[in-house]
Amino acid sequence: MKKVRKAVLPVAGWGTRFLPATKVMPKEMLAVVDRPVIQYAVEEALAAGIEEFIFVTGRGKQTIENHFDHNFELEHLLREKNRLEELESITRIIPDEGKIFYTRQSQRRGLGHAVLCTREIVGDEPFAVLLPDDIIWSKNKKNTLKGMLDLYEEKGTSVVLTSRVIDENVTRYGIIDPGVNQFEHNAIKVQGFVEKPTLKDAPSNYAIMGRYIFSPRIFDCLEKTKPGAGQEIQLTDAMAKLVKSDGFNAYLLDGEHLDCGDKAGYVKATIYMALQKPHLRDDIIEYIKSLDLTK
Secondary structure (H helix, E strand, O other), rough: OOOEEEEEEOOOOOHHOOOOOOOOOHHHHOOOOOEEEHHHHHHHHHOOOEEEEEEEEEOHHHHHHOOOOOHHHHHHHHHHHHHHHHHHHHHHHOOOOEEEEEEEOOOOOOOOHHHHHOOOOOOOOOOEOOOEEEEEOOOOOOOHHHHHHHHHHHOOOEEEEEEEEHHHHHHHHHEEOOOOOOOOOOEEOOEEEEEOOOHOOOOOOOEEEEEEEOOHHHHHHHOOOOOOHOOOOOOHHHHHHHHHHOEEEEEOHHHHOEEEEEEEEHHHHHHHHHOHHHHHHHHHOOOOHHHOOOO
């Protein structure tokens, strides 16, 4: 079985929920404390052993390309001033030459279409998909994506990350159908997927959390998936086909899922990640305590 070496990051969205901030700035480049949202996903993938990165971009996303490239003038300045910690922070996230690719999604036709745009670059290999809106954080330093990769190698089937959500949030996510299966060592065999069901139609409360490991056969399923609402190709519809032909597993998240896809989630993620910084934690806590929340 081939090793998972490549990761796809879909970043072509307009980011309209964050206007006017995203009029010229890609939403993926909005900072959560001290780094852009997208950097968290790239760092997670690098730590899991991913070697190649494929960004599915669109108009106005050049800032992302620049961020994951060398800035020789800035690097020279930091090196001259012996600011080596800052130098390391901007260079360690840059994949090796020839290991980063960009492809354009000229028509925004949904997440499934974005993944399909990478077919020629991915080739006949398994690959990961990371949605940059989702920050996955584990206090015990366990790398969630690495756990998913290990499960893929063990089971030989595609894997999705899942976590239990409250009833009110079921309609916001793709939901897994576990059937009668139970979790064993953070893994469960999936019977199907339902995209944003009503609570009464949801097969479970276990939602998809923005991380996937796919067999290359997902591309055939995407090719056969008809566009749905808004002429978008839904990734979960193609995944439902792959369940029937190949099987599918879900990996239970052991950590925090921070959804930066809207303003409230973005602010919550910023506060949460700031509290993980020892040099910021006390100041943030004191400030929150000082707020008069009754007004």
